[in-house]
Amino acid sequence: MAVLLETSVGDLTIDLMTEDRPQASLNFLKLCKLKYYNMCLFHSIQRNLVAQSGDPDGTGRGGQSMFKHLYGDQAVYFEAEAKPRIKHTRKGLVSMVNNGSNMHGSQFFITLADSLDYLDQQGHTVFGEVGEGDEVLDKLNDTFCDKNHQPLQNVRILHTIVLDDPYDDPPGLKFPESSPQINIKDYENDRLEYDDDIDPFKDKTEDEIERIQAEKTAKANAQILEMIGDLPDQDVAPEENVLFVCKLNPVTTEEDLEIIFSRFGAIKSCEVIKDSKTQESLQYAFIEFEKKEYCENAYFKMDNVLIDDRRIHVDFSQSVAKVKWKGKGKGVQTFEKKEKADTKSTAYTGGIYGLNHDDNFASKTHSKGEKAKRQHKSRSRSRHRERSPSLSRKRFTSRERRSRSRDQRKKRRERSRDRSRRSYSREKKYRDRSRDRRRSPPRDSKYRHR
Template sequence: MSVMLETTLGELVVDLYCDKCPLAAKNFLKLCKTKYYNDVLVYNVQQNFMIQTGDPSGTGRGGTSIYGMLYGEQAKYFEDEIRLPQLKHSRPGLVCMASSGENQNTSQFYITMRGEDMEFLDGKHTIFGEVAEGLDTVLKEINELYCDTDGRPYRDVRILHTYVLDDPFDDPKGIEDLIPDASPARGRPEAESVNPRLIDLEDEEDGLTAEALEERIREVEANKRAVVLEMIGDLPDAEIKPPENVLFVCKLNPITTDEDLEIIFSRFGTGVKAEICRDPVTGDSLNYAFVEFDDVESCEEAYKKMNNALVDDRRIKVDFSQSVAKQWNRYTMRPRGSTKIKSRGAGFQERSPDASTLLSASSAARAGNGGGRNGKGSGLESGPRTSVPAPKSRWEESAAGKASHGAVEVSNRKRPASPTGYQEGRGRDSGGEAGGREGRKGRREAQGERSQRSRSRSLERIRKQIRRSGSPSRERRERRDGLRERDWRDRRERSRDRSQSRELRRRR
């Protein structure tokens, strides 16, 4: 009545409650026997709360029970086995079914990492086993992994193999067709739809040549560096790639303009956009540019025809762009406003939106204490991802607690009318709405003129500063050095004369 799970971080031994929860225990044992859990990701880690796995897709929306594999889609789910008050979420190491609703258990399960403040899960999820070995070693290491806002670790942790140590249930009819002759060596399940992250190479070393292994090591190291930059916020996305419809053009003549390049490259397609990179201070061309096309085919055709072409008496060099500057600028120049995020059991906290919130509509915000550092509530879901509701604390249920955390109602009072009415000097008319529109239009025009004058003055100040701080010409430098040399010679002669005068006076 026990199973050993071999993970990338060590072994776990799970004892099952076959007498109290026979459906869930039999489902887990037979799935392990058919090697269903081999290479499945640990895709949701909520620090000091729970660890979730069991979905071959790695998304939390997949998986099926052994009954669905044997009897078809209509038997995909099986019933809950709630055993209260005998089985409660009262200690770490309990193995429970993860489901999105009542009687919707499949293959997903989670392991609790604490015993306090877990009562809200009682009566909602089936507890069918406990971890007998590996709680303080393997699970502790998994619990301390760095994770993204969805709770997925930046390091891929997988269940490599499953070994059934004791099985009291008879094999159902047809399961022998599902049991493989040997453990599958697939590396990733066929149903997995998420991008791989940091991995360990120990399981891949066998069967690789020295060149292939060296190439694989370089690839993994590059991926690690990109993921680390994403973790600390210096990179918007570790999987970011340069656009395929943009060409990089260099060795340009300084007199070439954006319009010239657009005209030249427009023969390969419509909607061509060219941008020459210029010095931010002087505005001079840096002799390279980026040319963007509407489709990849036009870009490839332009690369074939325009490389080493003659443009303004210069042989230009054309290559496919490897720059992600535009994506990077959108990330670094994102709004810096703050959002209110509700935290499990800790009220509200102020937080600036992170890169994933701005770049992906599907990412969620990071929660607080109860949801761990990764924050998506409990994340115990199967099928459509739905979070388990957090228990409300006393201050959340009280009106005083809500008021103390900013739940203030804003009144809908109207602004009092101006006692003087509309002023004719600003284009307003006491005639009513029409005069108000004219007045607002006049104010906008006046404000635009003031803004234009202010920008002009600012640009003029900047130009003067640049002229003042610019390097002196050669003639000015020579004249300045000559004056300094003459001044130094005059000072040296005057000093010599004073010394001679003092010596003569002393001799007399």
């Protein structure tokens, strides 16, 4: 009462509930014995839900029961067994798919999670469970699928082996003695087949794997830099005869570096990158050798060397500032070293390693006429602001204006209340003084009685 399913991801042993589900168990056993499920696809795999198979067409709309082979087209499906009721309470249960009106054919599914109460209301019939092969269920659950839950790489049932069959073979059915020879090309579709090698790291060493991953990462970064405009082309590469030097002392000059690095070979250029405004060293430089070998020798010998009380660091340059994109389909152009006069408009005074602008840019933007116009506009705006202070007043939103109005009204009421209080106290003071005068005798009264 058990069946072994050999799939492309591993073997599954299914124990059948022959006492509770005799019809479904009989149908499944005899279909396995007929090799009906051989090369069937798991055409739908939903993560943490079910893995569905049993349709030879691989569409989820086909399949037929064993009884059709005995009674013809009128028995393509058989009626579901509703009692005893068995729920989908745990992972690894095997159920016949409801094809409508509580009828079953050949399709079945295996649960991939626990407590799937949703399936109990859909008319599916539990008739078995996975006895061995929990790791295969995990592989099925982790299969990559598209939005329609179809695996990107085909997962198939390769063979079915009946381990124990308590039912007699129906008369009229002819069972093959062994699995028929199958050509996989007859079953190919638009998906990757199960035996296709899609592991790019197969038979690779760790060093080769790291190199492949580093190349992929570098290519992806280059594509991003090309899209945002920092690289003229994703395949552009820096020159191999340029050395990058950093952690320099601010007092180290180009002449000092040229003298120190010239012992490795002839130097074409040596540039310490400086700030465009202050002309102070940014503490890194580019040294271009005439040959690649000279650059390599300097790289191996000069790293962590003490220059002007600083331990410098050297590396091969990754700068492509000397490369300019000509346009789509026109390739790139490498700049030659220019005179210092051409590099005054660059972001760094290093020249060819800085940001190169158009040659006419400085003359266009810094001409006397344009400069005078900008100054005149600036002065006009300043005078206008002085004459119209309301223009520089803060702009408020409607909510802020309402809140501001409430605050102003409140302040006005408080000021009015304070004035009223002061006025009242002042009047009271005057009244008290008048009353005191009326009650007190006049100053010269003592003289009047004499």
